[in-house]
Amino acid sequence: xxxxxxxxxxxxxxxxxxxxxxxxxxxxxxxxxxxxxxxxxxxxxxxxxxxxxxxxxxxxxxxxxxxxxxxxxxxxxxxxxxxxxxxxxxxxxxxxxxxxxxxxxxxxxxxxxxxxxxxxxxxxxxxxxxxxxxxxxxxxxxxxxxxxxxxxxxxxxxxxxxxxxxxxxxxxxxxxxxxxxxxxxxxxxxxxxxxxxxxxxxxxxxxxxxxxxxxxxxxxxxxxxxxxxxxxxxxxxxxxxxxxxxxxxxxxxxxxxxxxxxxxxxxxxxxxxxxxxxxxxxxxxxxxxxxxxxxxxxxxxxxxxxxxxxxxxxxxxxxxxxxxxxxxxxxxxxxxxxxxxxxxxxxxxxxxxxxxxxxxxxxxxxxxxxxxxxxxxxxxxxxxxxxxxxxxxxxxxxxxxxxxxxxxxxxxxxxxxxxxxxxxxxxxxxxxxxxxxxxxxxxxxxxxxxxxxxxxxxxxxxxxxxxxxxxxxxxxxxxxxxxxxxxx
Amino acid sequence: xxxxxxxxxxxxxxxxxxxxxxxxxxxxxxxxxxxxxxxxxxxxxxxxxxxxxxxxxxxxxxxxxxxxxxxxxxxxxxxxxxxxxxxxxxxxxxxxxxxxxxxxxxxxxxxxxxxxxxxxxxxxxxxxxxxxxxxxxxxxxxxxxxxxxxxxxxxxxxxxxxxxxxxxxxxxxxxxxxxxxxxxxxxxxxxxxxxxxxxxxxxxxxxxxxxxxxxxxxxxxxxxxxxxxxxxxxxxxxxxxxxxxxxxxxxxxxxxxxxxxxxxxxxxxxxxxxxxxxxxxxxx
Numbered sequence: 001x002x003x004x005x006x007x008x009x010x011x012x013x014x015x016x017x018x019x020x021x022x023x024x025x026x027x028x029x030x031x032x033x034x035x036x037x038x039x040x041x042x043x044x045x046x047x048x049x050x051x052x053x054x055x056x057x058x059x060x061x062x063x064x065x066x067x068x069x070x071x072x073x074x075x076x077x078x079x080x081x082x083x084x085x086x087x088x089x090x091x092x093x094x095x096x097x098x099x100x101x102x103x104x105x106x107x108x109x110x111x112x113x114x115x116x117x118x119x120x121x122x123x124x125x126x127x128x129x130x131x132x133x134x135x136x137x138x139x140x141x142x143x144x145x146x147x148x149x150x151x152x153x154x155x156x157x158x159x160x161x162x163x164x165x166x167x168x169x170x171x172x173x174x175x176x177x178x179x180x181x182x183x184x185x186x187x188x189x190x191x192x193x194x195x196x197x198x199x200x201x202x203x204x205x206x207x208x209x210x211x212x213x214x215x216x217x218x219x220x221x222x223x224x225x226x227x228x229x230x231x232x233x234x235x236x237x238x239x240x241x242x243x244x245x246x247x248x249x250x251x252x253x254x255x256x257x258x259x260x261x262x263x264x265x266x267x268x269x270x271x272x273x274x275x276x277x278x279x280x281x282x283x284x285x286x287x288x289x290x291x292x293x294x295x296x297x298x299x300x301x302x303x304x305x306x307x308x309x310x311x312x313x314x315x316x317x318x319x320x321x322x323x324x325x326x327x328x329x330x331x332x333x334x335x336x337x338x339x340x341x342x343x344x345x346x347x348x349x350x351x352x353x354x355x356x357x358x359x360x361x362x363x364x365x366x367x368x369x370x371x372x373x374x375x376x377x378x379x380x381x382x383x384x385x386x387x388x389x390x391x392x393x394x395x396x397x398x399x400x401x402x403x404x405x406x407x408x409x410x411x412x413x414x415x416x417x418x419x420x421x422x423x424x425x426x427x428x429x430x431x432x433x434x435x436x437x438x439x440x441x442x443x444x445x446x447x448x449x450x451x452x453x454x455x456x457x458x459x460x461x462x463x464x465x466x467x468x469x470x471x472x473x474x475x476x477x478x479x480x481x482x483x484x485x486x487x488x
Numbered sequence: 489x490x491x492x493x494x495x496x497x498x499x500x501x502x503x504x505x506x507x508x509x510x511x512x513x514x515x516x517x518x519x520x521x522x523x524x525x526x527x528x529x530x531x532x533x534x535x536x537x538x539x540x541x542x543x544x545x546x547x548x549x550x551x552x553x554x555x556x557x558x559x560x561x562x563x564x565x566x567x568x569x570x571x572x573x574x575x576x577x578x579x580x581x582x583x584x585x586x587x588x589x590x591x592x593x594x595x596x597x598x599x600x601x602x603x604x605x606x607x608x609x610x611x612x613x614x615x616x617x618x619x620x621x622x623x624x625x626x627x628x629x630x631x632x633x634x635x636x637x638x639x640x641x642x643x644x645x646x647x648x649x650x651x652x653x654x655x656x657x658x659x660x661x662x663x664x665x666x667x668x669x670x671x672x673x674x675x676x677x678x679x680x681x682x683x684x685x686x687x688x689x690x691x692x693x694x695x696x697x698x699x700x701x702x703x704x705x706x707x708x709x710x711x712x713x714x715x716x717x718x719x720x721x722x723x724x725x726x727x728x729x730x731x732x733x734x735x736x737x738x739x740x741x742x743x744x745x746x747x748x749x750x751x752x753x754x755x756x757x758x759x760x761x762x763x764x765x766x767x768x769x770x771x772x
Contacts, residue, residue, distance in 0.1 A: 118601075118603075121596075121600050122596060122597050122600050124596065128596075128599060128600055128603060131603070132603050132606075139545075139546070139604050139741070139745075140545030140546060142604070143547075263554075266540055267540070267542050294511070294752045295513045295544075295552075295750050296544065296545045299750065299752060306511035306513075306552075306752055307552055307554075310542045310543060310544065310545075310550070313543060313545065313547070314543070
C-alpha cells in the first residue's frame with residue numbers, strides 16, 4: 001500500500017465524515033488510483049499548475065466556453081477543468097451501466113403507458129395527480145405512437161456516491177440533457193496534457209458517443225424512410241449550450257439548424273439549402289417542448305418550426321427526445337422510480353433511489369416526525385428549492401414548528417435522508433493545493449430500436465466552493481475527466 | 489331525414505406595414521361524425537397562396553397557409569357543404585340508479601380515462617368562493633343535474649357581445665355576468681368538472697334560422713359524459729340540448745384547444761382582423 005508521502009498531496013486534509021473517492025477510511029490510496037497517485041507524485045505542484053494552465057488554454061483555443069447570464073458584462077467562460085481524473089473500476093461501472101439502461105427503459109415504458117392506457121395509474125401504483133397536475137404532460141401526445149415506441153432517446157442520469165459507498169440516483173434528465181461535449185473535450189485536454197499518465201491505464205474511449213448517437217437515432221427513423229437525413233436543431237448561438245449543439249452536429253456529420261432553416265410542407269419537414277429544399281427525417285432537437293412549434297405550443301416562439309408537430313403526429317419525422325417526456329423527470333415522479341421499474345420490467349432496481357417517505361402514509365409520517373433532525377423535508381408541489389427544510393440545520397424550536405406543519409398538512413410533504421456527496425481531491429487555484437470537493441456524475445444513455453448505448457465515461461461535476469453541494473456550472477462548478485477502466 | 493348546410497366563413501386581415509413572413513392554421517372545417525358528414529370543402533385566399541389540409545395536435549382537421557410573398561392585406565374564404573342528421577332527442581333517463589352513476593363517476597378507471605376533461609384549465613378555473621355558485625342535487629340523476637345546470641348558466645349570464653374577450657377568465661365573467669357563447673360554455677364545463685363529470689368544450693357553427701343566440705362568428709357549446717349514455721351536448725347559451733342546428737368542428741379542454749385561427753405573423757404596427765360566418769340550410 002502506498003502511504004501519503006507524495007509531494008503534491010503533502011498537505012491534503014481529509015475529513016473523516018466524508019467519503020473520499022481516492023483514500024479509504026484508513027487513509028490508504030484505493031487500488032485503482034495507486035498508479036495514478038504515484039505517477040502524479042513524481043511531479044511537484046508547480047508542474048501540475050503549469051500543465052493545468054496549458055489545459056485551460058486549450059479549452060479557450062477550441063472555443064469550449066459557456067456564457068453566464070446576468071453578469072454585468074457578458075463574458076465567455078471556460079468550464080473550470082481539473083486535471084486530476086476520477087476513476088471508476090469495471091465492477092462499479094457495470095452496475096452503473098446496467099442501472100442506467102434499466103432506468104431509461106423503465107422511463108420509456110412509463111411514458112408510453114401514461115400517453116396511452118395509463119395502466120400504472122389504474123393499478124394504483126402512481127397517483128393520477130402526478131400527470132394531471134403536471135405542466136409537462138402534453139395532451140397532444142396522447143395516443144401518439146412515436147417511431148419505434150421510443151420517447152427518451154437521450155437520458156442524462158445524475159448519480160452520487162453517498163457516504164455508505166453506494167451509488168444513488170438524484171435526478172433523471174430526459175428533456176434535453178446537456179454536458180456530453182464536456183466529457184469528450186475533458187478527455188482530449190487530459191490526453192494532451194498527460195498522455196504519459198493516461199497511457200498507463202486501460203480506459204474506455206468516449207469519442208465514440210456521436211457515432212453511436214447517430215446510429216441509434218437512425219434506428220428510429222420514420223416509417224418508409226430508407227436513408228434518413230438527421231439534423232441538430234438549436235435555439236441558436238445565444239443559448240448557453242450552443243457549443244455542445246455545434247459540437248454534436250459536427251461530430252455526427254449532420255447539419256446544425258435553427259428553426260428558421262426548416263419549414264413544413266404537406267406535413268413533411270424540409271431544410272432550406274442553396275441547392276433547394278432537402279427533406280429532414282430525424283431531428284435531434286435541443287429546443288424545449290413549448291418552443292418547437294408556435295402553431296401548436298407557445299405562439300410567441302420564434303425558435304420553432306410552424307407545423308412541425310403535425311408532421312410529427314403524421315409520423316413523417318422523428319423528434320428526439322419526443323415532446324412531453326418532461327413529465328417523467330418531475331421531482332414527484334422520481335420518488336416512484338423503484339415502483340415504476342418493478343411494474344414494467346419485473347426487476348429490482350439496480351441503482352438506488354434516495355428513499356422517500358410520503359407523509360400522506362400514516363406509518364411513514366410517524367417515522368418522519370420521530371426523525372426530523374436527520375431528514376430533508378420537501379413540499380411536493382414547490383419547485384426550485386423553495387420550502388425545503390434540512391433537518392440537521394434546524395433549531396429545536398424549528399423542529400417543533402416543522403412537526404406542526406407536517407401534522408397539519410401531511411399530504412403536502414415528502415422527506416428524504418440527508419445525502420452526503422462523496423469527495424474527490426481537486427486542485428484549488430486560491431490555495432494552490434489539492435482539497436476535498438464534492439462530486440457527482442452524469443451518465444448519458446441512448447435508447448434506439450432494440451439497442452441501447454451508455455457512454456463509458458460521464459461528466460463528473462465538482463462543487464468548487466468548500467463544503468458546497470451544488471455542482472452546476474452556473475453556480476461555480478467545475479468538471480473532471482472520468483475514466484472507466486476496462487480492467488484494473 | 490337529412491338537412492343540408494352550407495357554411496361560409498370569411499376573414500379579412502389588414503396590416504399597417506408590409507408582412508414578410510406569416511403562418512396561419514385554421515380550425516374551422518366541420519368534422520365527420522355519427523350525426524354529420526362533410527361533403528365538400530372550398531378554400532381560397534385573396535393572394536392565391538396554396539393551402540394545405542392537415543391535422544392539429546389533437547387530430548382535428550386543420551388548414552394551413554404560408555404566404556411566400558409580402559403583403560399588407562389578405563382575405564380568406566372557406567365554404568363547407570355538409571349533411572346533418574335530424575337528431576331525435578334521447579331524453580330517456582339512464583337505466584342506471586343514481587347510486588350506480590355515482591360509483592362510476594368516482595371510480596379510478598373512469599377518472600383516469602376522462603382525465604383531460606375533468607381537469608381545471610386556466611379558462612375553467614373557479615375561485616374558491618365561487619365553487620358553491622351552483623350546487624348539484626344528488627337526489628337527481630346526472631343527466632337531470634346537467635340539464636338544470638344548463639338552464640342555470642343560461643339565466644346567470646346575459647348574452648352580450650363585446651363585454652368579454654377571448655382572454656377573459658371566469659372570474660371576470662362571473663363579476664360582470666355578461667358574455668358570449670365561449671363564456672357560457674367555460675362556466676358550464678367548470679361546474680360540471682367540479683362535480684366529477686367529464687366536460688369538453690366544443691367549437692362549431694350554429695344554424696341561427698331559429699333565432700338562437702350565437703353570433704355571426706363561430707359558436708361554442710359543451711359535451712358532457714353521462715354514464716351509460718355517452719357524450720351528451722348542451723348549449724348553455726341557448727338553454728338547449730344540442731340538435732341538428734349544431735355543426736361540430738372540434739373539441740378540447742377549453743377555447744385554447746379550439747381557437748379557430750392561430751397565426752404567427754411577423755409584422756410591425758397595428759393589424760385588423762374581422763370574421764363573418766354564414767350558415768345556410770336547405771331541407772332535403
